[in-house]
Amino acid sequence: MNAVIQVSDLEIEKRLNGVSVNAQKGDCIHVIGPNGAGKSTLMTAIAGLVSPDNGRITFKGKPLEYWSLAELASMRTVLAQQLELSFALSVSEYLSFYSISESLIIPSMLETALEIATFLNKPITQLSGGERQRVEICRALLQIWPQLLKGEGIAILDEPLQGLDIRHQYAVATLVQTLCSKGNTVIMSSHDIGLSVNYCSQLWLIQQGNIVASGSPSKVATQFNLEKVFECHFSVNQKNNFLEIQVCAPITLE
Numbered sequence: 325m326n327a328v329i330q331v332s333d334l335e336i337e338k339r340l341n342g343v344s345v346n347a348q349k350g351d352c353i354h355v356i357g358p359n360g361a362g363k364s365t366l367m368t369a370i371a372g373l374v375s376p377d378n379g380r381i382t383f384k385g386k387p388l389e390y391w392s393l394a395e396l397a398s399m400r401t402v403l404a405q406q407l408e409l410s411f412a413l414s415v416s417e418y419l420s421f422y423s424i425s426e427s428l429i430i431p432s433m434l435e436t437a438l439e440i441a442t443f444l445n446k447p448i449t450q451l452s453g454g455e456r457q458r459v460e461i462c463r464a465l466l467q468i469w470p471q472l473l474k475g476e477g478i479a480i481l482d483e484p485l486q487g488l489d490i491r492h493q494y495a496v497a498t499l500v501q502t503l504c505s506k507g508n509t510v511i512m513s514s515h516d517i518g519l520s521v522n523y524c525s526q527l528w529l530i531q532q533g534n535i536v537a538s539g540s541p542s543k544v545a546t547q548f549n550l551e552k553v554f555e556c557h558f559s560v561n562q563k564n565n566f567l568e569i570q571v572c573a574p575i576t577l578e
C-alpha cells in the first residue's frame with residue numbers, strides 16, 4: 325500500500341541525520357523525544373515549511389515540491405508550536421478566515437472537543453494560553469475541514485496538547501484519533517508519553533536528529549528505549565489494551 329507521507333533520508337544540518345519514516349492513510353502518529361531532539365524540525369520539513377539539505381518527502385506518492393501551495397493548503401494543515409501573532413480580532417472573526425461557509429460554523433465534532441463557543445466573541449488577545457491553543461487547533465482543522473470530512477486530510481500538529489488542561493488534552497487526543505479512524509492522517513508531537521502511547525497507532529521516538537524507533541506504541545515505548553532516550557527510570561506495564569507508563573525523577577537534590 326502506498327504511504328500517504330513518505331520521508332526518505334531526510335537531512336538538515338545539525339538537526340536531522342537521515343530520517344526515514346512513513347505514514348499510511350488513517351495513521352495517528354505521535355512523535356516523542358526530549359527537548360531539541362528534532363520533532364519540530366521534522367514536522368516543519370514534512371509540512372513543506374523548511375527545505376531539507378538532502379532527502380525526499382512525498383505526499384500521496386508525489387514529491388512535496390510538486391504540490392502547489394493552493395493544493396497543499398486545502399489538503400494539509402499545520403499547527404506550529406509558536407503561535408502566530410494576532411491582532412485584536414474576536415475569536416469568531418479570526419476563525420471566519422478559515423471557514424468555508426460565509427458565516428462561521430464550528431462543526432459539532434470540533435466544538436465538542438474544543439469547547440470554544442463560550443469565548444467566540446472575545447478578543448483573541450484576551451484568551452488564556454490554553455483557550456488560545458484550543459482556538460488554534462480549531463483554526464488548523466477548519467482550514468482543511470472539507471478534506472477531513474472526506475477522510476483525505478493530513479494534519480501536522482506540533483504539540484497540540486501544550487497548555488491544555490487535562491480534560492482538553494484527552495478530548496483533543498480523542499478528536500485526533502477519531503479523525504484518523506475516518507481515514508485522515510495526523511502527525512503530532514507530544515511530551516505526554518503516558519497519553520501518547522494510548523492514543524496513537526504509530527509512535528516515532530526521536531533523539532538527536534535520529535529516529536530511534538518507530539512502529540506500534542508497545543514495540544516502541546519499551547523500558548529500554550524510553551530510558552535510553554529520556555535518561556530517566558521508567559516502568560512500562562501492559563494492562564489489557566492500556567500501556568501504563570511510570571517515571572521516576574531523573575535527579576536528586578541535596
Ligand SMILES: Nc1ncnc2c1ncn2[C@@H]1O[C@H](COP(=O)(O)OP(=O)(O)OP(=O)(O)O)[C@@H](O)[C@H]1O
Nearest residue numbers: 338339357358359360361362363364365366405513
Ligand atoms: N531555526 C533553526 N535553525 C537552526 N537550528 C535550529 C532551529 N530551530 C531549532 N534548531 C535546533 O535544532 C535542534 C532540534 O530542534 P527542534 O525544535 O526540532 O526540537 P524539538 O524536538 O521540537 O524540541 P522541543 O521538545 O524543545 O520542542 C535543536 O538543537 C535546536 O536548537
